[in-house]
Amino acid sequence: MTGSSITAPARSRLHDFLAPDSIAIIGASADPTKRGYKAMVGLIKGNYRGKVYPINPKVPEILGVPTYASLDDIPGPVDLALVCTPASTLTALMADCGRKGVKGAVILASGFRETGPEGAQLESQVMAAARAGGVRIIGPNTSGMFNLHKNVNLLDLRNIKAGDIGFISQSGNMLLALVLEAENNGHVGFSTYVGPGNQTDIGFNDYLRYLGEEENTRVATLYVEGFRDGQRFLQAAREITPVKPVVVYKSGATELGKKAASSHTGALAGSYEMTVDLLKQVGVSVVRHSDQILPVAEGLALMQKARGRRVAVIADGGGQATITSDRLSDAGLEVAELSEPTRKRLAAILLPQASLANPVDVAGTSDADPEVLARCMEIVAEDDNVDAVFLVGMFGGYHTRFAESLLGGEMRAAEAMIELRRRCGKPLVVYSLYAPIKPPPLRRLHEAGLPVYASIEHAVKVLQALAERGLYLQRQHGQPLQQSVAPREDMLAMFARAQTEGRDLFEFEAKNLLRAHDVAVAEERVVQTADELAEVAAYFGEQALAMKVVSKDILHKSDAGGVKLNLKGETALRAAFEHILSNCRSYDANADIRGVLVAPMAKKGIEVIVGVVRDPIFGPVLMFGLGGIFVEILEDVAFRAIPLSRFDAEAMVEQLKGRKILAGVRGEAAADKPALVDLLLKVSSIVSAYPQLSELDLNPVIAYPDGLAVVDARIIINRAMMSA
Missing domain, CATH: 3.30.470.20 (ATP-grasp fold, B domain)
Known part of the structure; x- marks a missing residue:
């Protein structure tokens, strides 16, 4: 057989309007306090090269750009509409967008399902009008969007640079926090941002597919308050994470999955921890603290993955080396066992008092020669037992702490580290206590794509994310998912019978389902009358037996006195049978009792x-x-x-x-x-x-x-x- 039956997924339609060549601002304003004005400023100052069509029938121009009375008056096609008008106008406007052939609409207005039933009804009407015209909706109740490689900045954010981090966030303030953090970082930039809002039309799974395809994005980053379709998101992530990293910060613990279930599983499911487990299952890097979002996104964008959890630490101070070891252990990472040849090579360039066991403490060797740190990193990076290298201490600040003459050595060390990263293919991560003041050696590292962190904890979280992604790609990607068994007619009939009787499966029925599909379940008997117990006693012999009531009305059998243990022989079985029936009738006189279940007592395990x-x-x-x-x-x-x-x-x-x-x-x-x-x-x-x-x-x-x-x-x- 030649060729392949696998068809590549179609390119997302979101590209048609998230990278627009023409934008209509519906509700454009000459008032500097309005979003319809700020969006115009963002496009003009951002040097947007496409067509801009302000819609405002009351003024002839805004910021020197001619206005139009309506969408119908625009002479050319419109890829994206930014809608700045109130919620009550949206149904008619979506119909207008459909007639014009607008591909996507960013709806800023709130006042929809988040406000109650009337808002939900309005939201449904707006969605119906948009769908009828083939218009995709971002929002409503969104903070907006930008595409910096396309010079689209509808939020008029200042001092933001184009880069390779795509960000989808249900919080506009979280975007602002990351933008300010990136400005302080000085080396991080963004590709596309979207606020999904109510996700009436486009959900997180759609945005993730877009970022997975978007050529300027090296890492997809999401701030999530709630998924609307978790199954589709998991499927999208399963497809995207092998291609590029995905980082998710999930706020809070979702209550949507919790319900008043009588099972243990139902009581435990729906938790934040469940969501984290499911995201990790499909290769997502989950961060638990908001200040980890940007460091992890940057680290994954630059270094993508590590082949494993073994980290070599080069430190110029014992205290920070100890802290680093603790944090690595907390993160499930390993302090690599350095080979004997590696230790000998280190001993040849370090002072006698240096510690050659990992963490490697250079013990003052670098005080007069910071280039030794780069040489140590090179030595441990060449060790097959090492998956990543972590430099910890004051690198970048030696010329400040000891002598200005050391600046040249630090700059040469930085160049050596950059070259090492290019050659070795292993992640190199730097923590420096001088990172906040950005001395020249650290700026040089960052400019060359070697991240520098001001927090040991942030750096370790990056190492953890790199290791987990690398191991996921090695072990999970490409593994087949378990196929379903063929449903049996007798089992389907059993479910139908229980449904007709308005009950869940009895315990013996549940076990029969498991047995039918080769699950190991102990042999047992259902007994309806005491006269059946003689045969049961003879069959099981001297085995200790357990007896439990069978009733749809008695869920907690022990509470009702419906369980007897360690029974042997017919006499004991008959007595237990009578006691169980008597106890359960006293517990619930109207209970539908179908008999008892008799099974051998389980062995200890x-x-x-x-x-x-x-x-x-x-x-x-x-x-x-x-x-x-x-x-x-x-x-x-x-x-x-x-x-x-x-x-x-x-x-x-x-x-x-x-x-x-x-x-x-x-x-x-x-x-x-x-x-x-x-x-x-x-x-x-x-x-x-x-x-x-x-x-x-x-x-x-x-x-x-x-x-x-x-x-x-x-x-x-x-x-x-x-x-x-």
Whole structure:
């Protein structure tokens, strides 16, 4: 077979108006306090080379540019319209834009769904008018946009330079903060900015695809308050992150995914940590503090990735070397083990008191010869055990701290570092306590694309992002996602029967679904009358048994006295059967009791939980963690969006803070991790096949050294889907 059946995705239509050749300012104003005036200023002072059409029927010109009474009066085509008029005018204006053939409209006005039902209705009307005319909407309730490589600056921001960071932000103030930070940095510039506003039409997934394609953007950066379509965003990120880095700051903890669910998984899902896990699953670099956004974006834009987590530290002070080691450990990075040849080469150029173990403390060697720092960096960069090099201390300030004559040596050292970065292909990151005053050696590094940070923490966060992206590209990208199983007719009939009876699956039904698709579940029997217990006792013999009530009306079986443990023999089973029925009728006289479930007591092992919810933003999400009654207290869990790859499942197991328990502690046997990974993949494939399943809880699952057993299972039905 020749050729390929894979078709490249179509180029985003957003290019047609985010890089416009003609712009109409609807509501252009001669009042300097109005946005319709400021946008004109931004275009004129920014030397925009396209056509500008101010729309204002009351004045003949604004800032020397002739005005037009309406869109219909404009003689040429219009790519983008900036709409500065009130919300009440928008429905008619979108119809006007459609007739004119306007490709995109930036709607600044607020007063839509964020204000309540009436605003939501107006927003729907505006969207319908825009869609009818083929007009794409940015906003409404947006701060605007710019494309600095196209000289489009509709925000009239000053002292902002064109660069390679694309930024999408639901906060206009966050944009201003980053612009001011970039101005202080002096070397960072932006490509495109958009405020998505209400995302009535264009969402984060659309903007991410645009930035992924945009040739002037080397890193896509997003400030997100809320996703409207998390599934599409994850899919877009899965496609874009192998091409260029994506940085996301997610504000707050989303409550959209939380609901009054009776399952453990439902109670834990929808959290901020879930969102972080899902973003990392598709290669996104997540920053947790707003002051990390620009440093991480700059570092990824310049260096893209590291091949691993092993960092070599060159320091000119013991205190900062210790702090750096602590921060690297906190970030999940490793202090690289330097090879013996590397240590010998270092010893040949450093004073005897220098520390040759990583971190390498030059111990005063550089005080009179700062060029030695560059030589040390070169030596460790050539070590195969090193993935990135981190220079920590006062480089750039030796000529200030000790003698002006050292400036030449620092400049030569800077040039050597720049050349080393070009040759070695490994990230070189510099922290200097002199970074805030920007001495010439540090300016030279920055100008050449070697970032310099004034914070050890920021520099370490950059190293972490580089390592995580590099490892993601090595391990995750290209791995196939788990395919769904073929749904079985008897299982579909089981779901339909439960729906008809207005209940969720009974425990034995949930386990039957798992068994039907090769999940290890202990053998058990459903007993409806006491007379059946003789055969059950004979079948299980001397095994200790557990007995649990089967009822759709009794969710918490233990609270109702509906559970008996460690039962042996027919007599014990009969007594337990009568006690359970009596207890449950006392607990709820109207409960629909279908009998009891009898199963062997589980052997001792390590308890874990596997769960699934259908999150309203991200769709089906799988959770894994240490199980038992404390799961909601400890919250030591990992989340991944379904479907999973094998790497996803393996990473979930390794992500837990309590993973040492799975490895075996204090003489306990280790859990069968491959069996756990296999279980996660099977659950992923089952959930993909049965949209009737809304929530799933397997708690506990007992992990053994050679396999596992699902002890308890709960499945909540997606009633909305079943009745559709």
